[in-house]
Amino acid sequence: MTMAPGLRRFALAAHVASSVGWLGSVLAFLALSVAGLTSQDTQTVRSAYLAAELITWSVIVPLSLASLLTGLVQSLGTTWGLFRHYWVLVKLLLTVPATVVLLVHTRPIGRLARAVEHTTLSDGDLTWPRTQLVIAPVAALVVLLVTTALAIYKPGGLTRYGQRRRRTYR
Amino acid sequence: MADPPTYSGTGAGPDRGAPGGAPRWVKVFGIIAITLVVVTVVLHLTGNSPGGH
Numbered sequence: 001m002t003m004a005p006g007l008r009r010f011a012l013a014a015h016v017a018s019s020v021g022w023l024g025s026v027l028a029f030l031a032l033s034v035a036g037l038t039s040q041d042t043q044t045v046r047s048a049y050l051a052a053e054l055i056t057w058s059v060i061v062p063l064s065l066a067s068l069l070t071g072l073v074q075s076l077g078t079t080w081g082l083f084r085h086y087w088v089l090v091k092l093l094l095t096v097p098a099t100v101v102l103l104v105h106t107r108p109i110g111r112l113a114r115a116v117e118h119t120t121l122s123d124g125d126l127t128w129p130r131t132q133l134v135i136a137p138v139a140a141l142v143v144l145l146v147t148t149a150l151a152i153y154k155p156g157g158l159t160r161y162g163q164r165r166r167r168t169y170r
Numbered sequence: 171m172a173d174p175p176t177y178s179g180t181g182a183g184p185d186r187g188a189p190g191g192a193p194r195w196v197k198v199f200g201i202i203a204i205t206l207v208v209v210t211v212v213l214h215l216t217g218n219s220p221g222g223h
Contacts, residue, residue: 086196093203157193 003077011077015070019151022063023144029055030137036112037130046116052133053113056106064099071095084162087150098143105136 003011029052036048071091075082083089108129115126158166192200 086193090196090199155193155195157196159192 001077002079008074008078011070011073015067015074018063018066018070019144019148022060022067023141023148025055025059025063026137026140026144029060030134030141033130033133033137037134042120045121049109049112049116053109056109060102061106064102068095068099081162081165083159084165085154086157086159087154089159091147091150094143094147098140101136102140105133108132 032048032052032055036045036052039045039048072082074080075088075092080088082092112126112129112133115121121130
């Protein structure tokens with residue numbers, strides 16, 4: 001099923017906007033988690049983790065799901081397909097785990113937000129979860145930059161399925 | 171994602187695919203991905219898991 005050109009452009013715009021938005025919001029999350037880990041000011045630490053939880057649920061999670069969904073629409077609704085080209089397949093194999101890992105990491109984010117609501121964190125408190133909330137967005141940024149590069153450069157290579165399909169429709 | 175392939179033989183398109191096995195960049199990606207997954211599993215098994223669980 002191939003989309004009409006107008007619809008395809010709209011779907012492409014939605015995919016680019018949600019993917020780039022996801023990348024930007026992860027960058028904002030990283031700034032907050034670094035502030036939460038390194039700041040000596042208790043109000044800054046408290047605000048950082050509360051804001052981190054807020055943007056996780058209100059921006060990052062919706063954009064990640066939108067990016068995944070619009071990516072599926074883009075691939076299935078065009079002749080690129082989902083399993084025909086390695087670059088599309090690799091993008092999918094990066095985006096799905098990234099989304100799952102993001103959803104898993106909402107737990108420690110929530111735990112830190114609950115902690116700062118009721119207590120004041122000092123330097124040694126919850127060091128690993130706080131460090132992890134710096135490492136995770138850095139890893140996510142790497143994945144999102146790789147998927148962006150794949151979408152732009154589109155390195156060649158047909159999967160076996162893609163080769164079979166190409167022979168069939170030639 | 172992007173515009174569909176043009177089949178023009180230039181730029182992005184399926185004609186650039188090498189016949190047979192996976193291209194080298196896919197193999198490099200696979201090796202890096204497997205290494206990262208193994209490192210992550212080891213970190214989790216040694217107790218350095220998300221939130222310490």
